[in-house]
Amino acid sequence: MKVLVVVGTRPEAIKMAPLVAALEARRDIFDTRLCVSGQHRDMMDSVIHLFGLTVHYDLNVMVHNQSVADITTKVLTGVSGVLEAESPDVVLIHGDTTTSFAAALAAHYHRAPVGHVEAGLRTHDKWHPFPEEMNRRLADALCDYHYAPTERARENLLAENIPPEQIVVTGNTAIDALLWAAKQPCSFDDPFLERAGADRRLILVTAHRRESFGAPFREMCSAMRDVVNHNDNVEVIYPMHPNPNVRKAACEILRGHERIRLVEPLGYLPFVQLQKKAYLILTDSGGIQEEAPSLGTPVLVMRDTTERPEAVDAGVSKLVGTKRADIAREVQQLLDKEADYNQMASAVNPFGDGHASERIAGHLADLAQNQRGIHA
Ligand code: UD1
Ligand code: UDP
Secondary structure, rough: EEEEEEEHHHHHHHHHHHHHHHOOOOOOOOOEEEEEEEOOOOHHHHHHHHHHOOOEEEEOOOOOOOHHHHHHHHHHHHHHHHHHHOOOEEEEEEEEOOHHHHHHHHHHHHOOOOEEOOOOOOOOOOOOOOOHHHHHHHHHHOOOOOOEEEHHHHHHHHHOOHHHHHHHEOOOOHHHHHHHHOOOOOOOOOOHHHHOOOOEEEEEEEOOOOHHHHHHHHHHHHHHHHHHOOOOEEEEEEEOOOOOHHHHHHHHHHOOOOOOOEEOOOOOOHHHHHHHHEEEEEEOOOHHHHHHHOOOEEOOOEEOOOOOOOHHHHHHEEEEOOOOOHHHHHHHHHHHHHHHHHHHHOEEEOOOOOOOHHHHHHHHHHHHHHHHHHHH
């Protein structure tokens, strides 16, 4: 079975790496090709390098401050060329990025079957997150195999009339990657990062969502500054996304404070270590909502909706919106109220057991055997 895996951004590469490894471990069944769109460049390349992945096609689409329409058209055309060259038996995409949606569309135009890893996540609000909610809905509509990370994701797909036989509940491959990463040795060049969490309570921050550009970002950054100003025993580390719309507000509002460290995006291993060291995480990231529960670190999500309600239900994450006063109040509560904090820190990871990739590879292997049976 020839499998074409398409990834474009940092989180896709992290979450597809264990699956690529699982497919490559079964070379008797799978001939695996990896196409990177290059929607992200430096942030994704470091992950490709970390996991030792072999890239067969690189579309190199990224430009500074790119538009979603631009990514879509370039990936659609680029992946179409790869499909023509390779004629894969199945294409695998991940999650909700524009690379994933455009690759699924390209595969559909080429009548190639598509498997969606991390299928079925929904906020049910088409503008939040933007454009991810529509990317994943459109991708699911185009796909033939749906690898749902949780039972809730399966229910979302069934509610959209996806046939039950096309859905496999696998757990999230994020946990496969995380369990490996958490065991790897890792050191920091920057002494501030090395000592993080040792003398003060560390708040780890990330933010990059398009729907929050502008005023909401300023609110989030102002909330962080308020919290640090009110609490001498708190420090912030904020690896800033390279998107220029994010950096402007972050630098203007947060730069220059002795207990706030604005840094470049971190490698996956150091970032996982910081998630472990953190007292709490403030983020709008999707993937971090999945990882932090496994590391026992509470997450405050700076958004009004989430496609990962499992973490909220498990008690490990909480939606705090994008308003300065709301964010500052919720952080303060976790700093002051030990019982509330302990409850969040002891919740259990609802996203998987670290064997999601094996399940997906197993499903594809069954398909390959059936194909062989049909052609025999
Ligand atoms: C993208 C995805 C988002 C995902 C996120 C993960 C879309 C529309 N957005 O958002 O769903 O959650 O990745 O991080 O698919 N840049 C660099 N170097 C990099 C990466 C980005 O300089 O390695 C800068 C470039 O100026 C680029 C900009 O960031 O144009 C935005 O990148 P883009 O992929 O469009 O958006 P993200 O916010 O990263
Ligand atoms: N991550 C990383 N370095 C960082 C910040 C995040 O390696 O400086 C990892 C994080 O551990 C998670 C993924 O990137 O696996 C999340 O990516 P991001 O928040 O950019 O995207 P999302 O998950 O929101 O799509």
